[in-house]
Amino acid sequence: MPARLRWTAVARALALATHLGPTVAVTTVATLLATAAGVPGGRTVLLCAAVLAGQASIGWSNDWLDADRDRAVARTDKPVVQGVVTPATLRTAALCAAATSVVLSLALGAVPGILLLVLVASGWAYNAGLKRTVFSALPYVTGFGALPAGVVAAAPGTPTAPWWLVGAGSALGAAAHLANVAPDLEDDLATGVRGLPHRLGARLSALLGALLLGGASLALVLGPPGPPTDAAWVGLGMAVPAVVVAALAGTPRFRRVAFPAVMLLTVVDVVLLIAGGAAVS
DSSP states (O other): OOHHHHHHHHHHHHHHHTTHHHHHHHHHHHHHHHHHTTOOHHHHHHHHHHHHHHHHHHHHHHHHHTHHHHHHTTOTTSHHHHTSSOHHHHHHHHHHHHHHHHHHHHTTOHHHHHHHHHHHHHHHHHHHTGGGSTTTTHHHHHHHHHHHHHHHHTSTTOOOOOHHHHHHHHHHHHHHHHHHHGGGHHHHHHTTOOOHHHHHOHHHHHHHHHHHHHHHHHHHHHSSSSSOOHHHHHHHHHHHHHHHHHHGGGSGGGHHHHHHHHHHHHHHHHHHHHHTTOOOO
16 A cells, blocks of 8 residues: 555544544534633633543543454454554554643643543543443543533633533433443443443433433523523423433444434534523633
8 A cells, every 4th residue: 555545544543543423522512612601712722622632532542442352342443453553553642642631731720621631531541441340430420520610610710610511511421421332232241341331231221321311401401590591492302302312222223323312412502502692600
């Protein structure tokens, strides 16, 4: 293969190995929240870059640490299994991205920086072993609760995020974990991974994920002071099909669409939150 084509293939593989969909969704949500919180433009760009680097490091570390497991179950959707990139390359990329995330996050200040890095540390802790324990949801609850808190704290005056925004972030994180694991339950069990969803079983995990998703949507509608806006009610209406899909994630037919549904709903919720003019700081 010509060198140019080979490097293009490696670049594409590295992009995919970030777990591109979730990385883009989380970075988009953080950027939108920064706009809603009144974070100045330059700091919003810095925050976006910090979150993007952190999410990339989590994705790369996941594919690096899981390379042997992914090969064992023939995960041909993984670039490392396809042989396009090596675990060593992913390790180097993950460590460099993590270091970049630390520098960029702390450049925003100690409070927002540390809160944003809680998300990064949570993702690494999950990849490093918590995914195999009954506490597998904890990194998602902690990390996605810290994300909106860190984004809001990046605004002038270091404001505190409202409880309902942090609570909704934590609930969405837990729902995302349950939905994300659903398609790979059997492969995970075959390679010794027994996180919370594996212990609960597919159907109970799906129902719990749907409840968390619905609860997060309700918090975003009813949490802000004053009566819910029209945009908030629209968001709640749009949550219904996503909650239904999440509830059906325990069945083979819907396993692979539940996680994208949760991610899409999260972005839509934030967009409508901004459209409704809710104060997030």
